[in-house]
Amino acid sequence: MNTHTQIAVIFDMDGVIVDSNPLITATWKAFFATHGIELSDDQLNHYVFGRMGKDTLRLVFGEDLTEPQIAAHLKKVEEGVWEKYQQQGVIVPGFKAFVEKLLADGIKIAIATSSPSQNVKVVMEMAGTTSLFTTITDASQIQHSKPHPEIYLKTADKLGVDVTHCVVFEDSFSGIQSAKSAGMHVIGVTTTHTPAELAPLTAATVPDFTSISVAQIKAIAQQLETATAK
Known part of the structure; x- marks a missing residue:
C-alpha cells in the first residue's frame, strides 16, 4: 500500500468507547420485566447488542x-440508559489518548453507533472527545441495524475513505459482521465477549486502547501479518 493512502479508524460506541453493555442490559431487562417478559443474558445479547432499539422491540414483541408504541417504549428505555450512563458509565481506558495519536x-x-444521538453526546462529554469527532453516524441516520453493513458503508462514504482502508473497533458479533x-x-x-470468542472473527483483539498502537492500525489497514494484541 502506498504510504500516503488515507486510513480511517471507525469506533462503535457501546462496549467500545464506554463500557456500557452491563448498563444497557440492566435497563432493557428492567423494561421487559415491567411487561412481564423475562429474557436470559443470551437472549439479551442476541436481541439488544449492535441493534437499533426499534429492532430489539420488534424482535421481542413482534x-x-x-x-x-415503539416511540413510547424507546423513550422509556433511552431515559433509563441515559441515567445509568451518567451515574455509572465508565470510558474504556486509553480512548482519548489513542484518538489524539490517530489524529x-x-x-x-x-463513530458508527446504533445508539441515539443524545447518548452519543453524553458519552463524548464523558470521554472529553466532543471536539475531536466531526463524523458521527447514529441510529437516526440509518434504516438497517447491524449486522447489515449500511452504517459502516455510510460512514466510510462520509469520510471519503475506501472501505478496505478502514479499521473498525467493535465488541458485538452483529457489529463485527456489519x-x-x-x-x-x-x-x-x-468488554462484551472473551478474546477466545472474538479472535477467530477479527484481525486482533484488545481489552482497551492502552494496548494498541498507531503502527498496529497501519499494519492491519495494510493487511500485513501482525501479532497485535491477540
Missing part, C-alpha cells in the same frame, strides 16, 4: 407494534 498521525476518525460485510478490517474489544 412485528405488529405501531410506530407510536496527530493524519488518520481520519469516526463491518466485515462492508469490507473493513475489525479489531475486537473484549
